[in-house]
Amino acid sequence: MPPTKQELSLLINPLVSESLAHNNRVLTSLHSVTAFLLGLTAGILSLQSATGFAFYFLGTVVVSALFHALVLYRSRGWGAGMYFAGAQGEVLGLDERGIVRGKMVRRAAWRDVWFGGGVLGEALSGFVLGWAGVGGVLR
Amino acid sequence: MGFFSRLLTLFGLVLLAHAGYSAHEHTLLTSSTSSSRLNPLHSTTTTTTTTTHLPPDIIIEALVSLIVVSVGLVLGTEKLKPISWSEWAGQIEREGKGRHPYRRLEERYGFWDVRAKRKEFADWIRGTDLGEAVEAVEKK
Numbered sequence: 001m002p003p004t005k006q007e008l009s010l011l012i013n014p015l016v017s018e019s020l021a022h023n024n025r026v027l028t029s030l031h032s033v034t035a036f037l038l039g040l041t042a043g044i045l046s047l048q049s050a051t052g053f054a055f056y057f058l059g060t061v062v063v064s065a066l067f068h069a070l071v072l073y074r075s076r077g078w079g080a081g082m083y084f085a086g087a088q089g090e091v092l093g094l095d096e097r098g099i100v101r102g103k104m105v106r107r108a109a110w111r112d113v114w115f116g117g118g119v120l121g122e123a124l125s126g127f128v129l130g131w132a133g134v135g136g137v138l139r
Numbered sequence: 140m141g142f143f144s145r146l147l148t149l150f151g152l153v154l155l156a157h158a159g160y161s162a163h164e165h166t167l168l169t170s171s172t173s174s175s176r177l178n179p180l181h182s183t184t185t186t187t188t189t190t191t192h193l194p195p196d197i198i199i200e201a202l203v204s205l206i207v208v209s210v211g212l213v214l215g216t217e218k219l220k221p222i223s224w225s226e227w228a229g230q231i232e233r234e235g236k237g238r239h240p241y242r243r244l245e246e247r248y249g250f251w252d253v254r255a256k257r258k259e260f261a262d263w264i265r266g267t268d269l270g271e272a273v274e275a276v277e278k279k
Binding site for chain 2: 059071
């Protein structure tokens with residue numbers, strides 16, 4: 001059985017786990033800090049139940065969009081595939097013999113930018129903390 | 140970009156704090172007026188359950204400050220490192236030799252100069268008393 005494209009990608013173009021961990025840590029810290037600030041704002045605006053969570057998702061989308069724009073700018077237009085693993089590190093545009101045409105970027109790495117970084121985990125709990133805390137103090 | 144982003148974040152945080160304080164003041168004001176207007180029997184229930192409608196300038200201030208802080212924080216993120224081994228190694232090589240992972244292989248000795256080493260050894264052994272002892276052993 002021939003190796004899959006993902007296996008070939010990792011064999012021929014290995015990932016640097018140190019850099020990967022560093023990038024994910026940067027993303028996670030950004031999301032947790034901004035989620036807390038989103039929670040503070042939601043508390044100031046006295047949002048309730050579903051509106052608050054909708055506000056969180058909207059705010060996270062804005063922050064992710066800003067971060068993605070920055071990543072695009074810093075990678076000179078190559079995108080998140082240079083910094084995030086995406087689909088287990090599969091390289092975009094790899095053919096059966098393992099040859100990459102063009103720049104080496106990882107497939108579906110935008111998912112890491114938009115859904116990664118603990119958006120539905122730690123960041124959400126930080127949001128609820130700020131939301132409830134400021135809501136309790138102000139009212 | 141570091142100083143600019145920090146300034147932006149600080150400015151946004153001050154704006155956010157101001158919006159929070161304004162919202163607090165507004166809540167105090169509305170709750171006090173509503174409690175004084177109504178009869179004291181209902182005052183306790185109304186103050187706890189008032190749904191305050193914030194004036195639009197506080198809402199706008201909070202949202203704008205949030206965007207400013209987000210932009211500042213995003214601009215202030217650490218630089219990401221390339222994850223592909225080839226890119227990463229190329230960047231390290233361009234930066235300098237300090238963190239080069241293959242420096243051990245890149246900087247090796249050439250051929251060992253046997254003649255120089257032999258001469259060095261002969262000079263050393265002649266300089267010490269050891270040489271006479273060796274000659275004495277060889278004569279026997």
